[in-house]
Amino acid sequence: MTKYIVKRVLFGLVTLFALATITFYLMHAIPGTPFSGEMRQLSDVIRDKLIELYDLDKPYHIRYIKYLKNAVTGNFGTSLHRKGAEVMDIIGKGLPYTASLGAVSFCIAMFVGISLGAVAAFSKKPWINGTVAFIATVGVSVPSFLVALLMMLLFGVKLGWLPMIGLSGWKNFIMPGVALALGPIAMISRLVKSGLQEELRQDYVTLAKSKGTGEVTVVLRHALKNAILPVITYAGPLLATLVTGSFVVETMFTIPGIGAEFVNSVTNRDYTLIMALTIIYGAFIIIANIATDLISAAIDPRVRLK
Amino acid sequence: MDNLLTTENLSVDFETDQGIVHAVRNVSFHLNKGEILGIVGESGSGKSVTMYSIMGLLGDTAHIQCGKMLFDGTDINPCSYQSKKAYSAVMRDLCGSRMAMIFQDPMTFLNPTMKIGKQLCEPILNHTSMTKQQARQRALELMSLVGIPSPETRIDQYPFEFSGGMRQRIIIAIALANNPKLIIADEPTTALDVTIQAQVLDLIKDISKKLQSSVILITHDLGVVASLCDRINIMYGGKIVETGTDKEIFYSPNHPYTKGLLSCICNPEDDSRELKPIPGSPPDLLQPPKGCPFVDRCDEAMKICKLQMPETTVLSPTHLSACWLNELTKRQGE
Ligand SMILES: Nc1ncnc2c1ncn2[C@@H]1O[C@H](COP(=O)(O)OP(=O)(O)O)[C@@H](O)[C@H]1O
Ligand code: SF4
Numbered sequence: 001m002t003k004y005i006v007k008r009v010l011f012g013l014v015t016l017f018a019l020a021t022i023t024f025y026l027m028h029a030i031p032g033t034p035f036s037g038e039m040r041q042l043s044d045v046i047r048d049k050l051i052e053l054y055d056l057d058k059p060y061h062i063r064y065i066k067y068l069k070n071a072v073t074g075n076f077g078t079s080l081h082r083k084g085a086e087v088m089d090i091i092g093k094g095l096p097y098t099a100s101l102g103a104v105s106f107c108i109a110m111f112v113g114i115s116l117g118a119v120a121a122f123s124k125k126p127w128i129n130g131t132v133a134f135i136a137t138v139g140v141s142v143p144s145f146l147v148a149l150l151m152m153l154l155f156g157v158k159l160g161w162l163p164m165i166g167l168s169g170w171k172n173f174i175m176p177g178v179a180l181a182l183g184p185i186a187m188i189s190r191l192v193k194s195g196l197q198e199e200l201r202q203d204y205v206t207l208a209k210s211k212g213t214g215e216v217t218v219v220l221r222h223a224l225k226n227a228i229l230p231v232i233t234y235a236g237p238l239l240a241t242l243v244t245g246s247f248v249v250e251t252m253f254t255i256p257g258i259g260a261e262f263v264n265s266v267t268n269r270d271y272t273l274i275m276a277l278t279i280i281y282g283a284f285i286i287i288a289n290i291a292t293d294l295i296s297a298a299i300d301p302r303v304r305l306k
Numbered sequence: 307m308d309n310l311l312t313t314e315n316l317s318v319d320f321e322t323d324q325g326i327v328h329a330v331r332n333v334s335f336h337l338n339k340g341e342i343l344g345i346v347g348e349s350g351s352g353k354s355v356t357m358y359s360i361m362g363l364l365g366d367t368a369h370i371q372c373g374k375m376l377f378d379g380t381d382i383n384p385c386s387y388q389s390k391k392a393y394s395a396v397m398r399d400l401c402g403s404r405m406a407m408i409f410q411d412p413m414t415f416l417n418p419t420m421k422i423g424k425q426l427c428e429p430i431l432n433h434t435s436m437t438k439q440q441a442r443q444r445a446l447e448l449m450s451l452v453g454i455p456s457p458e459t460r461i462d463q464y465p466f467e468f469s470g471g472m473r474q475r476i477i478i479a480i481a482l483a484n485n486p487k488l489i490i491a492d493e494p495t496t497a498l499d500v501t502i503q504a505q506v507l508d509l510i511k512d513i514s515k516k517l518q519s520s521v522i523l524i525t526h527d528l529g530v531v532a533s534l535c536d537r538i539n540i541m542y543g544g545k546i547v548e549t550g551t552d553k554e555i556f557y558s559p560n561h562p563y564t565k566g567l568l569s570c571i572c573n574p575e576d577d578s579r580e581l582k583p584i585p586g587s588p589p590d591l592l593q594p595p596k597g598c599p600f601v602d603r604c605d606e607a608m609k610i611c612k613l614q615m616p617e618t619t620v621l622s623p624t625h626l627s628a629c630w631l632n633e634l635t636k637r638q639g640e
């Protein structure tokens with residue numbers, strides 16, 4: 001098992017290196033420079049100074065090697081866009097907002113998704129099934145910005161129940177959290193519903209019942225564990241995506257997170273920030289995938305062999 | 307002899323997208339204490355559904371109608387109970403303790419993500435006041451009883467680490483956990499190699515004798531029941547078409563379907579005793595024939611066979627058969 005984890009981590013590092021390399025070259029292939037924006041009326045002197053400082057006139061591979069050397073020691077450079085701001089400081093400020101919002105929406109998505117799915121799997125009442133199916137359809141088909149907008153209009157403007165700006169208190173989390181969770185809720189509830197219905201049709205459930213085990217216990221002891229496997233496979237990458245933020249939701253609710261930074265950094269050709277954010281995003285995804293596989297292996301002994 | 311199980315006029319319908327499947331129609335039979343009863347019929351003839359309805363294992367799509375179902379003094383007829391809850395409570399008490407089932411496919415009937423030991427302990431913990439430690443001890447005993455080598459290490463393994471034959475032994479061990487009075491074995495050897503089939507059958511026979519349990523042995527292979535069963539029911543198209551002692555069935559079969567089955571096992575050298583000797587296919591259970599279910603494949607079919615269900619003829623106190631030919635013989639004799 002330890003050998004397996006070490007192997008996965010090493011492979012993850014290689015992937016991360018490949019990701020960084022590709023991003024570095026692609027980023028420079030985008031037309032435009034950090035100084036091409038309208039707002040950047042820098043004097044020639046400052047401009048030359050910056051170019052010299054960041055070796056922007058040197059060939060790519062020399063810059064890349066220098067970048068890697070620094071990055072390995074934890075130095076991701078300063079932002080090309082915001083004067084004097086260390087990239088790590090920018091991320092350090094934004095990440096807590098993004099990550100806490102992501103964690104909240106992940107919990108909402110898992111809790112509501114699993115509950116809805118389980119209810120739909122067992123309910124024989126058509127209206128319950130209809131409601132769950134409706135939520136699932138809305139969740140996948142209505143974009144999160146529209147949901148966010150409608151919620152802001154209703155709970156923020158009309159009723160004035162919920163604050164619409166920033167993340168200063170727990171109430172601030174509700175609207176952006178729900179907006180982010182709705183799509184995943186739809187996905188998870190469907191996975192749970194079909195998974196449970198599928199498992200309850202399996203032969204091993206019949207055998208469990210033939211032992212005199214009650215229906216509820218059969219579900220909890222036997223079916224649930226097997227039905228939850230696909231949800232875990234989906235939940236790992238979902239968590240990684242959620243804690244790295246969403247540009248749309250962060251912008252709409254004026255949340256100073258890294259989701260918004262990501263898009264802005266590309267628009268601004270803020271090379272150092274793009275690189276750092278990409279590496280962080282990649283690392284999250286890789287860690288999430290390893291964690292997912294470990295949890296799956298803990299649940300399903302057959303996975304361990306592969 | 308005392309009756310252990312009596313079933314009268316059992317019918318089971320399934321609601322499906324294609325319509326209503328009449329899987330079991332008006333089946334009556336009984337089982338004596340200490341007896342081994344064989345139920346033989348082609349696949350799809352309603353053998354499993356009959357047994358599942360006795361054990362209360364059918365899902366919500368099944369509609370059961372039944373005149374009488376009595377097990378060892380307990381009414382287990384689902385139609386006698388006001389609520390599903392009351393019925394379930396009675397069945398939870400019986401299943402896995404006084405009656406138990408051995409299932410057909412060792413590959414699918416064990417939970418793939420649960421250790422063998424836990425699956426074995428479940429019926430013990432359900433029905434006794436044993437501690438987990440005691441139940442584990444009992445599980446180890448059961449594993450030795452059914453002939454699993456080195457149970458101490460095997461008990462903590464998962465089903466995928468067992469061969470088909472070994473899994474079937476586990477399934478048997480689960481059924482035996484609480485020394486049941488009735489063991490229903492639903493095609494216990496169908497999914498196994500020929501060499502292992504004989505071992506598993508011997509095992510069931512020996513253990514039932516040791517525990518003094520009664521056994522219902524379901525199979526689609528008449529050859530399997532020949533050496534084992536005291537009495538045999540022949541099922542076809544959701545009905546019991548003939549019932550008799552092993553001698554009556556083997557030496558003086560009455561129903562054309564039984565005769566057809568026997569004609570395919572007359573060659574003992576031939577290991578491939580597949581039940582496909584009779585040309586044609588079983589009746590469509592969505593629209594079962596009004597008359598004899600076997601009419602489309604019967605060489606001796608008459609006009610009346612298509613129109614009217616054959617009446618049951620009593621050939622001896624133990625030998626019954628539902629075929630119009632008997633009526634014909636009787637009339638000719640008069
Ligand atoms: N849950 C179900 N829903 C619909 N049809 C079923 C169901 N279970 C069994 N049947 C049908 O009932 C008939 C009898 O099945 P079964 O008792 O399993 O046959 P066998 O004699 O091979 O054990 C088959 O035609 C089968 O398709
Ligand atoms: S009743 Fe008629 S069709 Fe049915 S088995 Fe007898 S002879 Fe054949």
Ligand SMILES: [Mg+2]
Pocket residue numbers: 350353354355410492493
């Ligand atoms: Mg069957």
